Amino acid sequence: MTLKRVLATVAVVTLALGIEAAHAERDxxxxxxxxxxxxxxxxxxxxxxxxxxxxxxxxxxxGFYLSPSEKDAGDDPRGPASAGFVCYKAKCTGTLPSDVTANDQLTIHTLELKKATLVCMPSTPGTIVGGASYFLTDLGVNCNDTCAAAGLTYDAAGTGYALSVAANCDEVLDALGAGGTPALDAACLQPTGCYESGGARLNCGVLDPNLAAGGGQQACACAP
Structure with a gap:
């Protein structure tokens, strides 16, 4: 199956779901x-x-990766916002669904489904620790901006795993490839969360997602 056929199939099948929510971004x-x-x-x-x-x-x-994207600054309000998908070439058996009528932004399609050859599985960006998807901020960048750059939003509940105790902070920072000595639970002057700075790790126990850790890199959980 060619990439062109994959894109056409995914586009019309997604729109055939008939979801009318108006999400203009990354849909x-x-x-x-x-x-x-x-x-x-x-x-x-x-x-x-x-x-x-x-x-x-x-x-x-x-064989294929489908990445959430925004077309022409969000000119098609059909939505919904999508996850990324990894598509596997597959051998499938069973009775195919009946013909599908799909109405996209360009036209109305009547589709005869010929053969099932792909299984596309939703994927999670970031590094999974404690059931949440974590990212390591760049220097001077806060968690809200880090998550937004990945097309996600800050996940306070997920970040709570890293903030709960120094050992969890270490587990997350290790998984993200951060350096530094073992983390210490500390009463920080600012709520900068679990972070590494200058070779030292600190866990403040609280995090303001709008606040960067100065010269450090923070562990942030993000979600769709």
Whole structure:
């Protein structure tokens, strides 16, 4: 299957869901043909329910990545905001759904579904620790801006895992590849959270997502 066909299929299937919420930002998908540098090969089979039609699929290897994008400054209000997807080439069996009518911004499509050959799985950016997706800020950049740059919003509940105790702060900073000595729980002058600065780690226990850690890098959880 070519990238052009993948993009066309994903676009019309997404719009065929009929969701009318007006999200103008990052509600389109930009498709990339990929090479998985980790050479991961999926195993086993999955049962997918496509609006009541059951298909059994055996994913093979990742072939495409679909990235949430905004088209022409958000000129299509159909929404909703999307996650990123990793698409696996797959061998699928089962009865295909009936023809689909899909109305996108350009035209109305009547689609005959020929063959199921891809399984696209939602992906989470960042590094998963304690059930949350974490990012390490750049120097002088706060958590709100760091999350926004990834197309996400600051996740206070998720960040709470790192802030709860110095050991958790260390776990998160280690996973993010930050340097520094083991973290200390501290009563900080400013609510700069769990961060590394000048080779030392501190856990303030509280974080203002609008406040950068000066010369340090903070651990921030972000979510869609």
């Amino acid at each position: 389109h998908l930009m498709g990339y043909k990929i090479k998985d540098l980790d050479k991961f090969k999926a195993g086993g089979t999955f049962t997918l329910d496509d609006n009541g039609t059951l298909l059994t699929c055996e994913p093979k290897k990742a």
